[in-house]
C-alpha cells in the first residue's frame with residue numbers, strides 16, 4: 252500500500268525533507284552558505300554525493316542541445332564551466348564532510364560518475380549494474396568511513412537491473428524517483444526491501460532550464476511545494492547547492508520560510524525513513 256509518510260503514524264506532523272545533490276565540484280564547493288542557512292532554519296538535510304570523476308562541464312559544452320547549452324552558458328558562465336574540468340579529481344574527496352556531519356546532516360550516495368551513469372545506465376545489464384553500484388558504495392565507504400543509508404540514482408535513471416543490483420546493499424532507503432509519497436517499489440511483481448523516499452517536485456533550476464520565466468517560476472515552485480506538503484504530509488525538495496548558493500540565492504530561504512509556516516518536521520531522509528520503517532515494523536538490522 253502506498254501511504255504518505257506521516258499518515259497513520261503517531262504524529263500527523265508533516266515531514267519536509269531537503270535533499271541536496273552534489274553532482275559537480277561546484278556543488279561540493281558551495282555547501283558553506285547552504286550549511287549556514289540550514290543552521291539558521293534548524294533543518295537537517297541530506298547531502299547526496301556522486302562519487303567518482305566530475306566531467307560535467309565537458310558534457311555540457313559538448314553534448315547538450317544548443318538551446319539548453321545557451322542557458323547553461325548564461326547561468327553558469329564559461330569560466331565556471333572550465334573550472335570544473337578536473338577529471339582526475341573525485342567528487343567525494345572534494346566534499347567537506349566533517350562540517351556536514353558535525354551539524355547533524357546526512358551524507359548519502361548518489362551513484363558513481365554522474366554524467367556517465369545518466370548516459371549509460373539505461374542500457375546496463377544486471378552484471379554491469381552490479382559493478383557500477385558496487386563501485387559507488389566502495390568509493391563512498393572508503394572516503395567517509397561509513398555505509399550510506401540512502402541511495403539516489405543520478406538523473407532518476409531507474410531500471411529493473413539497477414533496482415535489483417541495489418537489493419544486495421544494506422540500504423535503509425532509496426530516492427530514485429519523483430513521486431508524491433514513500434512506497435516500496437516492486438521488482439518482477441514483488442515489493443523490494445528498500446523504502447523509496449522519492450523527490451517530490453521539479454527544482455526551480457529544472458523549471459528555468461526548461462524555459463519557465465524567471466519572474467513566475469519561483470512563485471509557482473513555492474506554491475506547488477506548499478500545496479504538496481499540505482496534501483501529502485510529505486515533501487522532499489531536491490536541489491543543487493551550486494544553484495542555490497550562487498544563482499538564485501533568495502529562493503531557498505523563501506521556500507523554507509513558506510514551508511515552515513506549516514510547522515513541519517525537518518529531519519534527514521535517513522531519520523524520516525527510519526521512523527517510517529519502524530512504523531511499518533519492517534526495519535532491518537541496519
Ligand SMILES: [Zn+2]
Pocket residue numbers: 272273274301361365405406
Ligand atoms: Zn544528480
